[in-house]
Amino acid sequence: MSRYTFGGDEHVFVEVDEEMSLEAFFTSLAMTNAVREAKIDGVTEICPANASFQIKFDPDKIHPQKLMDMLKEMEASAEKQEAKLNTRIVEVPVYYRDPWTHETLMRFRERHQDPNGTDLEYAAKINGYDSVEAFIEAHHGAPWFVSMVGFVSGLPFLYQMVDRARQIQVPKYLIPRTDTPKQTVGYGGSFSCVYSVRGAGGYQMFGITPMTIFDPLQKTPYLKDFMVFFKPGDIVKWRPIDRDEYESIAADVQAGRFEPRTADVVFSLDDFNADMDGTNAKLMEALYAD
């Protein structure tokens, strides 16, 4: 049973599990979907997170305790639901070891665990990789699951789709930076992220993507329906690119010519748990079918 608690008089907060797992994420997603479908009068925001979720409501319309009781009733049926998702896989180009995040990480070196190295060198070392190249290979080798969108405007948190023994883990900066380049690919705990806007941040910096993921003016063709690109449940494949390709994609994005490579897929958690590498291989086939 999840842990239910109030966030003041306007929020119910539900912790499905203290630790992250795709099982906890799917329970959170199933419950938030059930709340959305229930169209409860007074509910104003439904926010799924990695292994928890939060419902904001107007206590003038529904009593906090009544809403909490309704959510508890929903949990039993949500847990019985098959953990299956109609979603999409997206290829995101990443320029690892780029000059912009490098300049930034050097500027904030005194806030880092290893002031004499780079974020990638530190992450490679503490995860037992012989070289930065081998570590980068591990970062983009398997796909990632978007398990939360938030912090600031459309920032995705991504969870690595490998067994726990192979998962990369890296602490956050000792003291958060006051600056992070826009579209930095970062890492903290067991989550990757893409910084949607420039600003403060505590995640380690591995590289940068030329792909716009948040556009408040919606001039980017693939963001014309909505200004935020990612949603929970998206699957992401990082593709390493070099400086030349970064410049060329950035120019295409700027000119409105870039369209991210995506494919519709069905993701089943049971199938994934039974055969992770096999499931991931099928996802790659779907992404690169044409």
Added chain:
Amino acid sequence: MPINVISSGIMTTIQDLGRPGYYHLGIPIGGAMDRLAMRAANLLVGNAEDAAGLEAVFVGPELEFTEDVTVAVCGAELPPKIDGEAQPTWTALAVKKGQVLSFDFLQAGARVYIAISGGINTPPYLGSRATYPIGALGGVDGRAVQPGDTLPLGKPARAAKPGASVPEKLRRLPGGSAELRVLPGLYWHRITEAAQGTFFEDTWKVANEADRMGYRFQGGRPLDFVPREQPFSAGSDPSNITDACYPYGSVQVPSGKEPIVLHRDAVSGGGYFMLGTVISADMDLIGQLQPNTPTQFVKVDMETALAARQDRSAMLNGIREALD
């Protein structure tokens, strides 16, 4: 006919009552930090309560009007002037074409709300004109107003009554110290019983890092954590949790040191534990706290929180009736 911005103060932004519905994507509700003051200002000038106006912090802007309008200034005690002549706050003021609204020095509180008959009519984004600078969303090109900006006006909902004012007893004037009522919860169990006591016993002070995203407090004793093996994904610091949603008003205490209360432009989630949440009735008050204001957190239960919320609604209804 637009308003010409001559000077813009420190941080003057277009705000309304915000854009609910996008917090799950990291886009906060935003809007006026002191909602009651914003609503009162709009009511005074005949606007809908959710019309867009200006929120100015500590220092007021200087605005030139290119048509006859009614203006009201509510919230902090930041006395307005029309063509240099002192005017009352919480009052509907007639302003003639060509006149200039400016402000005297701040006397109490932190933020004023300037409503203009017709409301500011910049384009809405996701249903609101509120400025969210972090996401470059809303307002004027997603930023605070600057000298040289021209702000378009809409049409008033009803006629304004220059001279009308909010009765004294319905104005909420911030004092020299503050009490913020907190409902314990969320990850309350993570700190020791001793820390659960000292958090409410100690007097904290508003730090300099106090803005629309959140208010930081300093000066209380550090909080100790109940020892545990950190859960997978949570991070190594005992104040870390597996990244989760942050309620508006939630009180996070990174490393157990300085509490941060998230406000209207909150980050929607992250990896710090929260010990509870400031109740909805006290959120407006936070927006009126100056740095160094001594602040006591007061522990309350849900019943008290809901009763306080009713009191706030009654106060707003009182303003509506007084200005009807």
